[in-house]
Ligand SMILES: Nc1ncnc2c1ncn2[C@@H]1O[C@H](COP(=O)(O)OP(=O)(O)OP(=O)(O)O)[C@@H](O)[C@H]1O
């Protein structure tokens with residue numbers, strides 16, 4: 001079953017076309033990595049899927065809910081509020097810079113949305129937050145403030161905060177790019193353990209070895225198009241396209 | 255020494271009503287201009303060009319002309335605009351002028367604070383599904399308050415001293431009374447007593463605001 005289907009997505013900023021005809025789908029329980037050179041449109045694609053940016057045309061479908069309604073001129077616009085609200089509860093997002101709420105301690109960060117958006121009882125939300133903190137190895141940090149945590153710990157809190165909303169899909173937006181190299185491991189470990197639990201995830205990353213390891217599908221983007229997509233053992237080990245080959249060899253050289 | 259305190263005591267009792275009015279102007283100005291400033295800053299940041307331009311103009315007039323002049327204009331405004339007589343109790347137009355003036359200053363402080371909150375905070379709240387008002391009240395505003403506190407303290411301290419401008423229309427104001435007594439006694443001592451009062455009051459404000467700042471130091 002497909003949790004997410006993106007079809008013929010187009011997006012321009014002023015005169016520059018950033019996404020042209022992007023189509024792919026995400027199956028339930030799968031991990032999809034989006035890789036590609038700088039400026040290829042990975043972030044923009046992720047921002048469109050998480051409603052931080054509106055596409056110009058095409059469609060994004062969560063389950064049977066359409067994010068956009070087509071316009072007569074071939075473009076698209078956001079669907080009604082009800083649908084958008086329901087779609088928002090389908091996914092969670094982990095940011096590059098964590099974006100924790102600095103004035104709230106870890107527990108408050110985790111229960112703010114479950115209590116006030118989903119209407120879950122506070123005690124229940126706290127209990128679930130505790131299991132999530134245990135899962136990311138931060139049970140002892142419940143009352144800590146984000147500024148008292150390392151980057152890796154903050155990012156693990158951010159993952160727990162996203163999970164607290166019980167999303168069907170979790171998006172990662174370069175989750176290790178803002179971290180010191182020695183801290184990336186702990187984040188990748190958490191993502192791996194989520195993959196083992198069949199959490200559906202879409203990851204924009206520059207960590208090639210990790211993408212190769214953890215993904216069921218890799219999407220290689222360049223110049224706003226998907227050049228190749230498929231099993232990482234095909235796309236990354238035996239790329240067919242010259243651009244993919246060039247990108248991967250450039251990466252392995254460094 | 256005893257004589258000194260006796261003198262101060264005498265002065266303060268002579269200025270009693272003036273002190274009351276100065277405190278009234280101070281308190282009313284804070285009470286109304288702090289929240290009003292927030293709405294002014296919303297207007298200043300409005301996506302409607304016409305609104306933000308008008309508010310920008312209002313702020314520039316408030317900040318670009320003497321408060322004393324604003325007090326006089328607001329006092330005589332009803333007469334010149336509508337031909338009705340000026341307010342019997344000058345305290346009302348004075349407080350109004352102070353509120354309008356300080357709201358402009360506070361608005362710019364709020365705006366600076368609000369604009370300093372990173373886009374990521376809004377995006378994180380948005381993706382979690384928090385509504386816009388809730389995002390502002392729970393996520394943005396608390397962080398803004400912490401950031402602007404030092405500037406707000408500055409403004410409040412200035413306000414304490416600015417209350418002396420009310421003397422232009424109001425005799426029963428601390429500084430006016432100090433001046434009258436000084437003239438009677440041909441001594442500047444009453445003015446110094448008034449000065450001491452401003453100073454101690456501001457020390458108190460600096461102390462209280464310092465405590466509040468410390469309280470908010472639990473993060474960052
Ligand atoms: N808000 C914006 N306004 C204008 N142009 C933008 C905006 N956001 C992105 N772009 C442009 O869109 C193109 C794709 O950017 P995007 O951030 O999606 O690439 P990316 O694949 O994520 O790159 P990187 O690996 O460096 O993060 C770039 O040319 C960028 O300059």
Ligand SMILES: [Mg+2]
Nearest residue numbers: 042043044174
């Ligand atoms: Mg990017």
